[in-house]
Amino acid sequence: MKREDFQASATGSLVPTERGQWAFVPIPLPPAMLDHARLSKPLSETAEAIGELNGIGRTIPNPYLLIRPLQRREVISSSSMEGTFTTVDALVLAEASDGDRSTPDTREVLNYMEALSAAIASLDKLPLSLRTLRDAHATLLRQVRRDRGANVRPGEFKQHQNYIGAYEIEKARFVPPPPREALECLDALERYIHRDEDGLDTLIDAALIHYQFETIHPFADGNGRVGRMLIILHLYMRRKLIQPLLYLSPVFEARKDEYIDRMMAVSRDGDWEGWIVFFLNVMRDSARQAIVLADNIGALQKNYRERLQRARNSANLLLAVEYLFERPAITVTSLMNRLGVSYPAAKAYVDVLLRENILVEVPGTSNPKLFLAPEIMKIISGSQD
Ligand SMILES: Nc1ncnc2c1ncn2[C@@H]1O[C@H](COP(=O)(O)OP(=O)(O)O)[C@@H](O)[C@H]1O
Ligand SMILES: [Mg+2]
Incomplete structure (x- = not known):
């Protein structure tokens, strides 16, 4: 990190690290000044898209039909940005078999799913806090491969100077605050997140x-x-979202270089507005993608309802299909538990769904056999629609 680049920064100051490098310590939020004129158009576009998404959140009978696929896309894209790779197929199969036979990368992404849904669920009982984030970190990185997780200490804040964008601190693009300063910054950030409403829009706040x-x-x-x-947790806590339906990583991933450059430009040049406009646009596009997904899911559900309404026990079959939208790979036992029916009854429903081509057997699985819903998979996989 070049000292000259950050020396005159309006958004932070430089402090020496233990080894004589320089680290950047951001000034507590909010920014001293924002050019609101530049933000107003992107803000209203984003607010409109989120309003539409909230309309869906308010009326959808079972929001998990939408929440789960969105969260899968989120964790896959967010992990892929960090060099951990899996696919929707692999993740869905891992969910159905508790990670058995999955690759280490897929298991890490499965941890991420768990961390994300647990953190969101925790907001019903506890305020959003640093503790929420440390717990999420602990779940995310528990039992990760040694080569990556060796010095990570799941659930704990850093104890050593870290740096971004190189293998040696001398070549790093950016050096964040030393551990002690980082804790002070975090306390200030936690207070900021919980401050009373002050008129600054929550969407801008998220950025x-x-x-x-x-x-x-x-x-x-x-x-x-x-x-x-933290983005979804904050928006949901502030009731900007009726349901946790807005996830930004697929769009961030598609614009990864700009994502990083824009954050860098805040630290270096004080360009808050450039970052905020970018972030708002990412939120807008993410909301639109979620709306498209909701439409596609709704259409396929309607199609299945029509196909199954004349079958015997159609009410339970429709509940089974609803389950498939949440979990597109199942075992007979998982369906049995979900519907609260006997094993033979669950098996009979699976047979009907196989005959209707709503399910197919996953080749090479036994004890238990896995069944997959290919049409549902197709809809939930397309990340850019
Ligand atoms: N110059 C920068 N300023 C601030 N944040 C950055 C910068 N460059 C990268 N980042 C953030 O750091 C993240 C990577 O940090 P890292 O701790 O490796 O996370 P993960 O293990 O989840 O990869 C990026 O996704 C991005 O959000
Ligand atoms: Mg990383």
Whole structure:
């Protein structure tokens, strides 16, 4: 990190690290000044898209039909940005078999799914806090491969200086605050997240908070993924979202270089507006993608309803199909548990769904056999629609 680039920064100051490099310490939020005129058009476009998404959130009978596929896309894209790769197919099969036979990468992404849904669920009982984020980090990075997780300390903030964008600190693009300063920054950020409403729009706030969290870089690893969880947690906590339906990683992934450059430009040049406009546009496009997904899911559900309405026990079959939208790979036992029916009854429903080509058997699985819903998979996989 070049000292000259950050020396005159309006958004932070430089402090020496233990080894004589320079680290950037961001000034607590909010920014001293924002050019609101530049933000108003992107803000209203984004608010409109989110309003439409909230309309869906308000009327959809079972929001998990939409929440689960969106979360899968989120964790896959967010992980892929950090060099951990899996596919929707692999993740769905891992969910159905508790990670058995999955690759280490897929298991890490499965952890991420769990961390994300647990963090969101925790907001019903506890306020959003640093503790929420440390718990999420612990779940995300538990039992990760040694070569990556060795010095990560799941659930704990950093104890050593970290840096971004190189293998040696001398060549790093960016050096975040040292551990002690990072803790001070985090406390200020936590207070900021919980401050009373002050007229600043929550969507703009989301952009500020994400930048601040990433710039603090509080963990040894996992900062990108935990910081992207914080976005949905904050929006949901502030009731900007009726249901947790807005996830930004697929769009961030498609614009990854700009994502990083824009955060860098806040630290270096004080360009808050450039970052906020970018972030708002990412939110808008993400909301639109979620709306398209909701439409596609609704259409396929209607199609299945028509196909199954004349079958015997159609009410239970429709519940089985609803389950498939949440979990497109199942076993007979998982369906039995979900519907609260006997094993033979669950088996009979699976047979009907196989005959209707709504399910297919996953080749090579036994004890238990896995069944997959290919049409549902097709809809939930397309990340760019
Ligand atoms: N110059 C920068 N300023 C602030 N944040 C950055 C910068 N460059 C990258 N980041 C953030 O750091 C994240 C990567 O940090 P890392 O701890 O490796 O997270 P993960 O393990 O989830 O990969 C990126 O996804 C991005 O959000
Ligand atoms: Mg990483």
